[in-house]
Amino acid sequence: MKELWSRHCRELVPYTPGEQPKDGHFIKLNTNENPYPPSPLAVKAIREALGDGALRLYPDPSCTVLRQAIAQELGVDPEQVFVGNGSDEVLSLAFSAFFEPDRPIRFADVTYSFYPVFADFYGIPYEEIPLDESFALPRAPFMEPCGGVVLANPNAPTGKEMDFCDLRAIVESCPDRVVLVDEAYIDFGARSAVELIGRYPNLLVVQTLSKGRSLAGLRVGFAVGNENLIAALNTVKDSFNSYPVDRLAQAGALGAIQDVEYFRCTVNKIMNTRSYAANELEHMGFYVCDSAANFLFVSHEKVSAKKLLDGLRERGILVRWWDKPRISNYLRITVGTEEDMKKLCATLRELIALHS
Amino acid sequence: MKELWSRHCRELVPYTPGEQPKDGHFIKLNTNENPYPPSPLAVKAIREALGDGALRLYPDPSCTVLRQAIAQELGVDPEQVFVGNGSDEVLSLAFSAFFEPDRPIRFADVTYSFYPVFADFYGIPYEEIPLDESFALPRAPFMEPCGGVVLANPNAPTGKEMDFCDLRAIVESCPDRVVLVDEAYIDFGARSAVELIGRYPNLLVVQTLSKGRSLAGLRVGFAVGNENLIAALNTVKDSFNSYPVDRLAQAGALGAIQDVEYFRCTVNKIMNTRSYAANELEHMGFYVCDSAANFLFVSHEKVSAKKLLDGLRERGILVRWWDKPRISNYLRITVGTEEDMKKLCATLRELIALHS
Numbered sequence: 001m002k003e004l005w006s007r008h009c010r011e012l013v014p015y016t017p018g019e020q021p022k023d024g025h026f027i028k029l030n031t032n033e034n035p036y037p038p039s040p041l042a043v044k045a046i047r048e049a050l051g052d053g054a055l056r057l058y059p060d061p062s063c064t065v066l067r068q069a070i071a072q073e074l075g076v077d078p079e080q081v082f083v084g085n086g087s088d089e090v091l092s093l094a095f096s097a098f099f100e101p102d103r104p105i106r107f108a109d110v111t112y113s114f115y116p117v118f119a120d121f122y123g124i125p126y127e128e129i130p131l132d133e134s135f136a137l138p139r140a141p142f143m144e145p146c147g148g149v150v151l152a153n154p155n156a157p158t159g160k161e162m163d164f165c166d167l168r169a170i171v172e173s174c175p176d177r178v179v180l181v182d183e184a185y186i187d188f189g190a191r192s193a194v195e196l197i198g199r200y201p202n203l204l205v206v207q208t209l210s211k212g213r214s215l216a217g218l219r220v221g222f223a224v225g226n227e228n229l230i231a232a233l234n235t236v237k238d239s240f241n242s243y244p245v246d247r248l249a250q251a252g253a254l255g256a257i258q259d260v261e262y263f264r265c266t267v268n269k270i271m272n273t274r275s276y277a278a279n280e281l282e283h284m285g286f287y288v289c290d291s292a293a294n295f296l297f298v299s300h301e302k303v304s305a306k307k308l309l310d311g312l313r314e315r316g317i318l319v320r321w322w323d324k325p326r327i328s329n330y331l332r333i334t335v336g337t338e339e340d341m342k343k344l345c346a347t348l349r350e351l352i353a354l355h356s
Numbered sequence: 357m358k359e360l361w362s363r364h365c366r367e368l369v370p371y372t373p374g375e376q377p378k379d380g381h382f383i384k385l386n387t388n389e390n391p392y393p394p395s396p397l398a399v400k401a402i403r404e405a406l407g408d409g410a411l412r413l414y415p416d417p418s419c420t421v422l423r424q425a426i427a428q429e430l431g432v433d434p435e436q437v438f439v440g441n442g443s444d445e446v447l448s449l450a451f452s453a454f455f456e457p458d459r460p461i462r463f464a465d466v467t468y469s470f471y472p473v474f475a476d477f478y479g480i481p482y483e484e485i486p487l488d489e490s491f492a493l494p495r496a497p498f499m500e501p502c503g504g505v506v507l508a509n510p511n512a513p514t515g516k517e518m519d520f521c522d523l524r525a526i527v528e529s530c531p532d533r534v535v536l537v538d539e540a541y542i543d544f545g546a547r548s549a550v551e552l553i554g555r556y557p558n559l560l561v562v563q564t565l566s567k568g569r570s571l572a573g574l575r576v577g578f579a580v581g582n583e584n585l586i587a588a589l590n591t592v593k594d595s596f597n598s599y600p601v602d603r604l605a606q607a608g609a610l611g612a613i614q615d616v617e618y619f620r621c622t623v624n625k626i627m628n629t630r631s632y633a634a635n636e637l638e639h640m641g642f643y644v645c646d647s648a649a650n651f652l653f654v655s656h657e658k659v660s661a662k663k664l665l666d667g668l669r670e671r672g673i674l675v676r677w678w679d680k681p682r683i684s685n686y687l688r689i690t691v692g693t694e695e696d697m698k699k700l701c702a703t704l705r706e707l708i709a710l711h712s
Contacts, residue, residue, distance in 0.1 A: 004534055004558055005588045009453045014594030017417050028413070037409020046406060046604070053393020055573040055608070057384070058566075061373050085441055089597040096477075097365045114598075121452075121595040178360055202360055210414075217411040217603035232361045238370030239477040241445040242470075247573035248402070248604045252411070 008123075015117045018320055027343060029334040030318040032156075032185075032295050034214035036269070036337075038252070039262040042215065045255030046248050059247040062234070066250050069257045070222055074194050080224055082233040083253075085244040087184055087208035087221025090233070091150075092118050093240065094204060094223065097232040098178040099124045103147025108137060110326055112156045112182060131158075135289060135297075139166040143173035152182040154190050157320070157332040159291030161190040168193075171200045178229065181205045184221075185293035187212025187267050188274070194224050201226040211294055212267050213256040220245060220253040270294050270335050277333075277341040284345070284352060299330045302356040311351040317344055364479075371473045374676055383699060385690040386674040388512075388541070388651050390570035392625070392693075394608070395618040398571065401611030402604050415603040418590070422606050425613045426578055430550050436580055438589040439609075441600040443540055443564035443577025446589070448474050449596065450560060450579065453588040454534040455480045459503030464493060466682055468512045468538060487514075491645060491653075495522040499529035508538040510546045513676070513688040515647030517546040524549075527556045534585065537561045540577075541649035543568025543623050544630070550580050557582040567650055568623050569612040576601060576609040626650050626691050633689075633697040640701070640708060645686075655686045658712040667707040673700055 002010050018031035037043075063083040071078040084090035095118040099105050102125075107115045109128040119126045129141045135158040142149050149170060153162045171179045171193075181193045183205055193205050204225035210216035223233060237244065245253075256263070274296065278288045281298055289297040299305060308331060309321040320332040333344065358366050374387035393399075419439040427434040440446035451474040455461050458481075463471045465484040475482045485497045491514040498505050505526060509518045527535045527549075537549045539561055549561050560581035566572035579589060593600065601609075612619070630652065634644045637654055645653040655661060664687060665677040676688040689700065 002584070002588070004454060004532075004585065005591075006452065006454055006456050008456075009588050009591055012591050012595045014591050015598055016594075017414070017598040020414055020416055022416075022420070031414055033414065034412050036412065038411050042411075043406055047403070050399055050402060053570070055394050055398075056390050056392065056570040058373070058376055058387055058389065058572045059575070060376055060378075064378070085600055085602075086597060088599070092596050096362065098360060098362055100362050100364075117595050121592070176360075214409070214412040216414045219415070219599060219602040228358070229360065232358070232365050235361075235365055235368050235370050236477070238372075239368045239473050240448050241442060242371055242373040243444070243575060244441060246441075246575040246602070246605055249602055 012120060013117065015114045019318060021318070025316060027317045027336065027340050029336050029340065029344065030320045031216070032211060032334045033216050034211060034266065034270070034294065035340060036214055036266040038214040039256050039259035041259040041262070042213070042252045042255035045251040049247050049251035055247060059243055059245060059250055061242050063245055063250055066254050066257070069254050073257055073260070074224060076194065076197065076224055079227045080197060080230060082223040082230045083245055084221055084223070084237065086210065086219040087182070087206050088114060089244060090206050090221045090223050091180070091182060092121070093233055093236045094180055094206070095119060095122050095124060097236045098180070098204070098229070099148045101125070105148040105150060106142055106146050107150040108155065110135060110155070110158065112152050113322070115150050135160050137162055137166065139170060142170045145174050146177065148177045149179045150182065151179065152184070153193070154185045154292040156185065156293065157295070157322070157327070157330070158289045158297045159185070159293040159295055160289060161292035164191050168196060171196065171203045175200070175202050178202050178204055183207045185211055188292060188294050189271055190292035197225050201228060204229050209253050209256055213263060214266065215252060215256055218249050218252050220249050273338050273341055274335045276338065277335060277345065280345045281348070284348060295332050295334045297330055297332050300352065303352050305329045305331045307355055308348065308351055311354070312347060315347050317347055368476060369473065371470045375674060377674070381672060383673045383692065383696050385692050385696065385700065386676045387572070388567060388690045389572050390567060390622065390626070390650065391696060392570055392622040394570040395612050395615035397615040397618070398608045398611035401607040405603050405607035411603060415599055415601060415606055417598045419601055419606055422610050422613070425610050429613055429616070430580060432550065432553065432580055435583045436553060436586055438579040438586045439601055440577055440593065442566065442575040443538070443562050444470060445600060446562050446577045446579050447536070447538060448477070449589055449592045450536055450562070451475060451480060452478050453592045454536070454560070454585070455504045457481070461504040461506060462498055462502050463506040464511065466491060466511070466514065468508050469678070471506050491516050493518055493522065495526060498526045501530050502533065504533045505535045506538065507535065508540070509549070510541045510648040512541065512649065513651070513678070513683070513686070514645045514653045515541070515649040515651055516645060517648035520547050524552060527552065527559045531556070531558050534558050534560055539563045541567055544648060544650050545627055546648035553581050557584060560585050565609050565612055569619060570622065571608060571612055574605050574608050576605050629694050629697055630691045632694065633691060633701065636701045637704070640704060651688050651690045653686055653688050656708065659708055661685045661687045663711055664704065664707055667710070668703060671703050673703055
């Protein structure tokens with residue numbers, strides 16, 4: 001039943017996003033959304049952008065004002081910033097801009113599961129490098145020559161932060177290939193590689209407004225890197241879709257970036273709740289991977305992850321689980337509000353008592 | 357200065373979108389935007405979607421409610437509808453889903469200039485079939501076997517509507533290859549091919565909310581076709597970017613689709629203004645291509661298009677011109693409000709008097 005599909009399309013195994021339930025009766029800890037609403041400045045900026053019938057006009061295809069604001073916040077030049085329709089789109093365009101169909105790229109065996117999908121979409125071969133037993137990244141294999149490197153830092157779904165010296169050593173080791181650092185979860189305490197972009201022309205850092213800025217519903221992500229890399233991203237963007245970021249998304253993102261105080265405050269609340277929840281879970285017999293992200297990757301000593309997943313769902317709590325080698329006994333739990341996490345812990349206690 | 361770019365990326369010649377001036381002092385007749393604001397229901401729906409901090413949550417990746425509304429409006433099933441981030445993205449994904457790197461596709465020599473860019477992006481070879489002297493599409497070359505066909509109807513930048521029997525004959529001639537009908541400008545009087553999708557499993561029709569629905573700034577386009585073609589589009593979408601249409605875009609598009617009365621009313625005004633402007637221009641000595649779109653493609657008997665372009669710009673009016681074979685003595689002029697068109701005509705009269 002795939003007649004008329006291109007051969008390429010027939011072979012694709014698409015990414016499966018986490019469930020977005022249509023009713024609102026769940027405590028949703030399955031897609032790493034921020035439990036707090038976006039900044040009031042973001043909402044106000046969107047309301048203003050709605051006025052005057054301005055939506056009849058195309059958006060600025062190069063997001064000039066938003067790029068200036070991001071550049072100012074990060075201390076870089078606007079020419080070092082590229083904005084796209086969510087960081088997934090930015091990553092996707094980067095795969096096309098920097099990787100070749102005849103030179104395998106490398107990423108971890110346990111990492112964001114969209115990387116192999118992007119690679120297959122563009123026909124780029126890849127090697128999955130095993131993380132060690134504790135899910136730490138071995139630096140040596142990433143310092144060897146290859147077609148490119150993709151690192152999630154902090155990693156997903158583990159939440160583990162990379163050693164900063166390792167990261168720098170990897171970028172420095174082979175200046176002839178691009179290192180893509182996916183910092184989707186950088187806002188929750190880890191050290192960003194943005195400070196290195198002036199020094200390493202082969203480093204591209206990708207961030208998103210979906211997590212720390214509570215704007216998953218608005219689809220804005222960006223890349224920061226040398227002007228030369230940004231020019232390549234613009235070239236592929238304008239060969240795929242010229243206006244990927246709509247007027248309201250540009251306005252809302254600008255408001256969110258400018259409201260630094262609100263951002264710091266919500267992010268700090270999440271980091272405090274993360275510590276609280278990690279501590280509770282450890283006391284219940286969970287192994288909790290050390291997390292620098294807005295989620296916890298956990299495994300119980302007695303009760304299987306699948307059992308806990310199903311039990312939580314029956315009780316109105318969604319978390320994420322993958323039926324994959326190495327991680328099938330782990331759950332990834334988004335850090336919600338303190339109240340969400342209290343309910344989660346109480347429910348897990350109940351399930352553990354039931355099953356052990 | 358393209359070190360680190362993939363070989364593929366180095367060879368790309370990106371699409372150039374029309375100018376989006378940052379100040380608002382121009383009468384903007386250069387990018388085929390609708391001169392009327394979007395439906396108040398669209399704006400209201402966006403305001404409502406902003407409430408409750410809902411932007412913190414990912415959008416529905418499959419645009420379920422919006423697809424239902426589009427399907428109802430067009431009299432098809434929701435499974436026959438695919439929604440993307442503007443019709444450019446939908447077209448781009450369709451090139452990947454249906455065309456092959458070893459079977460040339462065909463489109464007109466004078467048509468939307470993004471088609472060869474999409475083809476190059478995916479490494480799909482193509483043949484440009486010359487339109488006749490009056491910019492009409494010859495049907496025979498499109499009825500021969502080939503890797504696929506892309507037709508803009510009405511065509512851009514000419515505005516010319518295809519003969520409907522020709523279109524059907526082309527679709528019917530080779531059921532083993534996809535015919536992509538780009539109906540970006542269908543709302544202004546031409547006959548849509550949507551009625552044929554139940555009959556021809558190889559027909560995909562692409563439309564947008566940017567023109568007739570005044571939502572160029574929101575980025576929503578869609579495809580209508582057999583379930584099998586829609587499934588292919590979903591496969592490529594989920595291999596490129598899972599959540600391309602943000603929450604506000606889904607909400608605003610829904611409001612716009614539901615406000616049929618407002619849509620009919622603004623579209624009718626534009627069609628009336630088109631007739632008025634075409635008549636005026638003909639009286640000034642312009643050849644005016646018969647248009648079923650919201651723009652006019654015109655060439656003056658005495659004054660060159662480039663001179664008129666520059667003169668209009670100096671006088672605060674933007675129109676579009678291409679330095680390309682066959683059409684370098686033509687201007688494409690968007691149909692604005694009646695007032696816009698009166699100013700345009702007065703300015704053109706002045707320029708013609710000056711230069712002839």
